[in-house]
Amino acid sequence: MSTQDFLLELGTEELPPKLLKQLSNALSDNLTKQLTELNLSFDKAETFATPRRLAVLVRNLQLQQHNQTIERKGPAVNAPEQAVAGFAKSCGVSKEDLTQKDLNVTDYYYFTQEKKGLKTQDLLAKVVDTAIKKIPITRAMRWGDSDFTFVRPVHWLLMLLEGTVVKANIMGLESGNSTRGLRWTGEQEFTIDSAKDYQKTLMDKAQIEVDFDLRKETIRQQVNQEASKKGATAVIDEALLEEVCALVEYPCAFSGVFDERFLQVPEEALISAMKAHQKYFHMVDDSGKLLPAFISVANIESSDLSVIIDGNERVIRPRLTDSEFFWEQDKSISLAARLTKLDSVLFMKSLGSMGDKAKRIESLATYIASVIGANKKHSARAGLLAKTDLVTEMVGEFADLQGVMGGYYAKNDGENSAVATAISEHYHPRFAGDALPSTKEGLSVAIADKVDTIVGIYGIGHKPTGSKDPYALKRAGLGLLRMMIESESQLDLLTLVHKSAELYKFDDVLAREICDFIAERLSAYYQEQNIEKNIARAVLHSTDDGITIPKNYIVYDWHLRIQALNVFMQDENAQSLVEANKRIKNILKDEALQETDANFSTQYDQNFYNAMKRLHDDAVKRVDTNSNDDAIVFKGILQQLVEDNKRKKNILKNEALQETDANFSTQYDQNLYNAVKRVNTNSNDYTIILKEFLQLKPVIDDFFDNVMVNDEDLKIRCQRLKLIKDTRQAFLSVADITYLSK
Numbered sequence: 047m048s049t050q051d052f053l054l055e056l057g058t059e060e061l062p063p064k065l066l067k068q069l070s071n072a073l074s075d076n077l078t079k080q081l082t083e084l085n086l087s088f089d090k091a092e093t094f095a096t097p098r099r100l101a102v103l104v105r106n107l108q109l110q111q112h113n114q115t116i117e118r119k120g121p122a123v124n125a126p127e128q129a130v131a132g133f134a135k136s137c138g139v140s141k142e143d144l145t146q147k148d149l150n151v152t153d154y155y156y157f158t159q160e161k162k163g164l165k166t167q168d169l170l171a172k173v174v175d176t177a178i179k180k181i182p183i184t185r186a187m188r189w190g191d192s193d194f195t196f197v198r199p200v201h202w203l204l205m206l207l208e209g210t211v212v213k214a215n216i217m218g219l220e221s222g223n224s225t226r227g228l229r230w231t232g233e234q235e236f237t238i239d240s241a242k243d244y245q246k247t248l249m250d251k252a253q254i255e256v257d258f259d260l261r262k263e264t265i266r267q268q269v270n271q272e273a274s275k276k277g278a279t280a281v282i283d284e285a286l287l288e289e290v291c292a293l294v295e296y297p298c299a300f301s302g303v304f305d306e307r308f309l310q311v312p313e314e315a316l317i318s319a320m321k322a323h324q325k326y327f328h329m330v331d332d333s334g335k336l337l338p339a340f341i342s343v344a345n346i347e348s349s350d351l352s353v354i355i356d357g358n359e360r361v362i363r364p365r366l367t368d369s370e371f372f373w374e375q376d377k378s379i380s381l382a383a384r385l386t387k388l389d390s391v392l393f394m395k396s397l398g399s400m401g402d403k404a405k406r407i408e409s410l411a412t413y414i415a416s417v418i419g420a421n422k423k424h425s426a427r428a429g430l431l432a433k434t435d436l437v438t439e440m441v442g443e444f445a446d447l448q449g450v451m452g453g454y455y456a457k458n459d460g461e462n463s464a465v466a467t468a469i470s471e472h473y474h475p476r477f478a479g480d481a482l483p484s485t486k487e488g489l490s491v492a493i494a495d496k497v498d499t500i501v502g503i504y505g506i507g508h509k510p511t512g513s514k515d516p517y518a519l520k521r522a523g524l525g526l527l528r529m530m531i532e533s534e535s536q537l538d539l540l541t542l543v544h545k546s547a548e549l550y551k552f553d554d555v556l557a558r559e560i561c562d563f564i565a566e567r568l569s570a571y572y573q574e575q576n577i578e579k580n581i582a583r584a585v586l587h588s589t590d591d592g593i594t595i596p597k598n599y600i601v602y603d604w605h606l607r608i609q610a611l612n613v614f615m616q617d618e619n620a621q622s623l624v625e626a627n628k629r630i631k632n633i634l635k636d637e638a639l640q641e642t643d644a645n646f647s648t649q650y651d652q653n654f655y656n657a658m659k660r661l662h663d664d665a666v667k668r669v670d671t672n673s674n675d676d677a678i679v680f681k682g683i684l685q686q687l688v689e690d691n692k693r694k695k696n697i698l699k700n701e702a703l704q705e706t707d708a709n710f711s712t713q714y715d716q717n718l719y720n721a722v723k724r725v726n727t728n729s730n731d732y733t734i735i736l737k738e739f740l741q742l743k744p745v746i747d748d749f750f751d752n753v754m755v756n757d758e759d760l761k762i763r764c765q766r767l768k769l770i771k772d773t774r775q776a777f778l779s780v781a782d783i784t785y786l787s788k
Contacts, residue, residue, distance in 0.1 A: 049106040050208040053241035057202035063292035070095035076177035094256035111163030120155035171214035227252030268299035278329035410494035420486035428468035530601040540599035584785040610732035
C-alpha cells in the first residue's frame with residue numbers, strides 16, 4: 047500500500063491567543079475523523095499552531111481507498127413484480143442483473159456492485175473544507191465582500207501531498223505550496239518543497255517554531271535565563287505561559303524594571319497588573335519577595351533591544367500608578383463602612399443582594415465555627431465583611447483580587463488578624479489542587495460561602511446537567527467536600543445544607559436533594575486518588591429498606607469509611623463477603639415481598655381463610671340485596687381472620703427475636719450469632735471493623751451451606767431471618783458492599 051505525508055496549513059490574521067490550542071486541536075480532530083470515515087489509513091497526525099497559522103501534518107497517508115464490494119438487500123423473490131422492479135430501478139439496473147440469496151428459508155433479491163477505491167488526492171479538497179467548517183467557533187467574522195466566515199480573516203492555504211500541491215479552493219483561497227514568515231523580518235513568503243520538511247523549513251527560513259509545545263518550552267527557558275541574569279527567580283504561571291506562546295512566533299525574552307515605590311502596593315495587585323495587561327512574568331528574590339522587575343517576550347529579535355525595554359517600562363508605569371491610586375483611595379473607607387453599598391449589588395435574581403448574602407454567610411460561619419472549634423466572633427465578623435471588597439476600586443479593576451484585597455483592607459482597618467486572614471482566603475480552594483484556607487476561621491467562612499452559593503443557585507432551579515454547569519456548582523461542591531475532608535471536621539453536611547436552606551426559606555425536600563447533589567461529587571474527588579467510584583457509592587448508600595441505620599452525613603466519616611473499604615477490597619476474601627451480602631439482601635427482599643396478610647402461620651388457618659374467601663367472592667357475583675349483605679358479613683370475617691393471624695405471627699416473631707444463645711436449632715446458627723455479636727461496629731476505626739468482618743467469611747459460608755433459611759417452621763425461619771438481618775446490619779454500619787458485586 048502506497049503512502050505519502052499530507053500537509054495542511056491555513057494562514058490567518060492573528061488568532062485569539064486563549065483559543066489557539068482549541069482551534070488547532072479541533073482542526074486536527076476533524077481532519078483525522080474525515081480521513082477515517084473514508085477508510086484512509088495513516089500513522090499519526092501532528093498539529094502545529096502559531097498566532098498566524100493552523101497546520102496539520104498527516105504521516106503516511108494511504109494514497110487510494112481499497113476497492114469495496116457494495117451489497118444491497120431487496121424484496122423477497124415472491125414479492126410483487128412492481129416491488130422488485132422498483133428495487134432494481136433504485137440500483138440503476140434491470141431485474142436480470144439482480145442475484146438471489148437464501149436468508150432464513152426465504153430467498154431475497156440482492157444487488158452487488160464492485161466499487162473502485164478513489165484516489166486520496168481527489169478526496170482531500172472536500173475533506174479539508176469539511177474539517178475547517180466543523181471547527182467550533184463562538185463568534186465568527188466576515189471580511190471584505192465575501193460570504194465566508196472564520197474566527198479571523200484567512201490569507202493563504204497550503205496543501206501538499208508529499209511534494210505535490212493538492213488543488214482546492216476553500217474560503218476563496220486557491221491552495222498552493224507557499225507560506226509566510228514574520229511580517230517585518232526575514233523571508234516574508236517562501237515555498238515548502240516537501241510536507242515532511244515543513245517544521246524545519248519554517249525554522250530555517252523564518253526562525254518560526256510552529257510546534258506549540260516546543261515553542262512554549264523555548265519561552266520557559268528564555269524567561270528562566272533572563273531571571274538568572276538578575277540573580278532572581280522567575281515565577282511562571284502556566285496559563286500565562288500558554289497565552290504568551292499563542293502571541294508569538296519568534297520568541298525573544300527580555301527584562302525590564304519599574305520604580306521601587308510601587309512595592310508599597312500589595313504585591314498581588316502589581317502582579318495582576320503585569321499579567322493581565324502586559325503579559326509579563328514577575329520575579330522574586332531568594333526569600334520570595336517581589337522584585338521591581340519584569341520579564342516580557344517579544345515577537346521579533348531587535349537589533350537594539352534597549353528600545354523595546356524602554357518602551358515596555360514606559361507602558362507598565364501608568365498601569366502600576368493606577369494600582370497605587372486605587373490602593374490609596376480604597377484605604378480611606380473601611381470595609382464596615384462599605385456594607386451598605388453591598389445592598390445595591392445583585393447576588394443573583396431571586397436570591398437578593400450581596401448584602402443579603404453577607405448576612406447569610408455571617409450566620410452560617412457562626413454555626414460552622416461552633417462545630418469545628420473556630421472563634422465564633424471572628425468567623426462571624428469575617429463572614430459579614432468577606433464580600434465588601436467587591437465595591438472597592440481595586441477589585442473593580444482587577445476582579446481576580448477579590449478576597450485577597452479584602453484581607454489587606456481589613457488589616458488596614460485594624461480588624462483582628464484572624465478576620466483579615468479569613469477574608470483573604472475565603473474563596474479557597476479556587477481550583478483543583480489549590481490550597482485550603484489556613485485557619486479555622488477561614489474554613490468557616492469559605493465553607494459558609496460555598497454552601498450558600500450552591501444552595502441558593504440550585505434552589506432556584508439552576509441545576510447542573512451532564513454537559514452544562516454555568517455557575518460552576520460542581521466545582522464548588524467538590525471544593526466544599528475537600529475542605530470538610532482534609533480539615534477532618536465533624537460537620538454534618540445535611541444539617542449544614544438544611545441551615546442554609548432555612549435562610550432561603552427552601553423546603554426540607556429540596557435541601558436533601560441539594561445534599562445528595564453535593565455528595566455525588568465525592569466520586570470525582572476519589573477518582574483522582576484511583577479509588578473506584580463504586581466504593582464511594584457503597585458508603586453513601588449504606589441504608590436498606592426494613593433495616594434501620596442512622597444516616598450519617600459527616601463527610602469526614604464518609605472519607606474514613608471509603609479509605610478503609612478501599613483497603614478491605616484488596617483482600618482476596620473480600621469479594622466472597624460481597625457476594626454473601628448480596629445473597630442476604632436478596633433473601634430479605636424476597637421475604638418482605640412474600641410477607642402478606644394472607645400468609646398464615648398454620649395450614650388450618652389458611653384453609654379456613656380460603657373457604658371464607660370463596661364464599662365472599664360468590665356473594666359478590668350475585669346481584670340480589672341479600673347476597674350483598676352476605677358479602678359484607680364474609681368480608682368482616684376475612685378481616686377478623688387477618689387481624690388474628692397478624693397477632694399470632696407477631697407473638698411467634700417476638701419469641702424468635704428473644705431467643706437466647708442456647709436456643710438455636712443448629713450449631714451453624716449459633717456460630718453465626720456469636721461471630722456477628724463479636725464484631726464491634728461502634729468503633730470509629732473502620733479498618734479494624736472491616737478486618738473483623740473478614741473473620742465472618744467461614745462462618746457465613748458454613749451457615750448457608752448447612753441450613754435452610756426459609757425453614758417450614760415459622761419460629762425457626764424468623765430466627766434465621768433475624769440472624770442474617772443482624773449480619774447485614776453490621777455491614778451496613780460501614781457500607782453497603784453489595785454495590786461492589788461483580
